[in-house]
Amino acid sequence: MAVAELVAKCLQARDMAYCPYSGFAVGAAILTTGGAIITGCNVENASYGLTVCAERTAIQRAVAEGYRRFTAIAVTCDIRDSFVGPCGACRQVLMEFGTEWDVYLTKPDGTYRKTSLRDLLPLAFTPAHLQKN
Numbered sequence: 661m662a663v664a665e666l667v668a669k670c671l672q673a674r675d676m677a678y679c680p681y682s683g684f685a686v687g688a689a690i691l692t693t694g695g696a697i698i699t700g701c702n703v704e705n706a707s708y709g710l711t712v713c714a715e716r717t718a719i720q721r722a723v724a725e726g727y728r729r730f731t732a733i734a735v736t737c738d739i740r741d742s743f744v745g746p747c748g749a750c751r752q753v754l755m756e757f758g759t760e761w762d763v764y765l766t767k768p769d770g771t772y773r774k775t776s777l778r779d780l781l782p783l784a785f786t787p788a789h790l791q792k793n
Contacts, residue, residue, distance in 0.1 A: 663734075663774075666691055667766050670734040673699035673714065674768075680704060686737045688714040688746075690722055693729040698722040715750035719757065730757055733777075736766035743773040751781040759786060 674687025686702040700718025704711045743765035761777035
C-alpha cells in the first residue's frame with residue numbers, strides 16, 4: 661500500500677464531512693490488513709454530544725463491512741500550520757482494534773507526519789486488560 665493513496669483517501673473523506681455547526685471538517689482513511697481502505701468523515705448533530713468523529717465513522721463502517729484488523733490510519737482536517745491527531749475518544753476506539761497502528765497526521769496540502777497509536781495513547785486500556793481478571 662502506498663501511503664500516498666491512504667493520505668489521498670482521507671483528504672477526499674474530509675470533503676464529505678457534515679459540519680454545519682463547527683465548520684471543522686475532518687477525514688479519516690483506515691487500512692485493513694487485507695489492503696482495503698475504508699473512509700469516514702465527521703458527522704455533526706445539533707445535539708453536539710451526538711456528533712461522531714471521522715475516525716469513529718471509519719471504524720464503524722469498517723466493522724459493518726466485516727473488517728476487524730487494521731494496520732494504519734490517515735487523519736486530516738483544515739488546519740494548515742500543524743499536524744493534528746485524533747481526539748482521546750477516537751484514540752481509545754482505535755486501540756480496541758489493536759495497538760500496532762501507523763498513524764499519518766495529514767495537513768490539507770497532503771504532507772504528513774507518521775507516528776503510532778501506541779505513541780499517541782501510551783499506557784492505554786486495551787481488551788487485554790479485561791482478560792487478566
